Amino acid sequence: MQIWLLILGMLAITFVIRYSFFAWPDLRFPRLVEQGLHYVPVAVLTAIVVPGMLMPEGHWALHWHNAYLLAGVLAILIAALSRNLLATIAGGLLSFFLLRWAFGQLPL
Template identity: 70%
Template structure:
């Protein structure tokens, strides 16, 4: 039940944001807010990516050569910087990640 309430809440929030400016065709945001919006994706996603690489289980720092999330993450960042292509980044990143996990003997097979 709680999960359904969460889903409904997320749906309402998401729709309200998407509908915001379609609902009020004359609405304009102040320049400061518009400026701030440009940094939202970068700030939020970076704040998820770095901890995901360095603290993969959400508890312990894993700054070591056994951490495939960290190693593959660095390679993925390099691929993204060089190709600037989303699919190439995801495909290449996943390939490197699973290759590393296999080499490190971390796959459940």
């Protein structure tokens, strides 16, 4: 029962937050808040991706046999040099699977 209450509470909070933009369309934030909101997607994506790169199995893996870390660093380099999202995704995925294959970590 507690799980359902938690789910319904999250649903209500999400609905109210998203509905507020329709209910009050003239709502404007201060300039400083608007500038800060531009960093939210980058911060959220970083919070999701970095733990997976540094701790792929639940503990620190800062060594040269960590394909997640090496492919992530390579994807960052591709993004910085090319500024192309498709090239970053393709290069990161390709390097990840090649590194996993080279390290014998693919479950084939």
